[in-house]
Amino acid sequence: MPVPKKKHTRSAVGQRRSHHALKQVKLAKCPKCSKPILPHTACLACGNYNNRQVIDIEAKKAKKAKKDKKKQQQAQQK
Ligand SMILES: [Zn+2]
Numbered sequence: 001m002p003v004p005k006k007k008h009t010r011s012a013v014g015q016r017r018s019h020h021a022l023k024q025v026k027l028a029k030c031p032k033c034s035k036p037i038l039p040h041t042a043c044l045a046c047g048n049y050n051n052r053q054v055i056d057i058e059a060k061k062a063k064k065a066k067k068d069k070k071k072q073q074q075a076q077q078k
Pocket residue numbers: 030031032033034035043044045046047048
């Protein structure tokens with residue numbers, strides 16, 4: 001097993017960790033529903049991107065509901 005040869009000073013540790021801070025996520029606003037969204041990303045609330053409908057939200061919701069129902073039924077059988 002490798003063993004460190006020299007002690008890392010608090011200064012060296014601090015200098016290394018000076019780059020570890022997380023940056024705050026910058027959110028844009030959806031022009032259609034004004035919900036916060038990641039920039040250059042389709043809105044997951046209304047499926048809008050660049051003033052176009054790119055995600056069928058209703059179909060997605062129906063699919064999720066069906067999946068949840070199936071999961072619930074499987075949990076009840078056990
Ligand atoms: Zn939206």
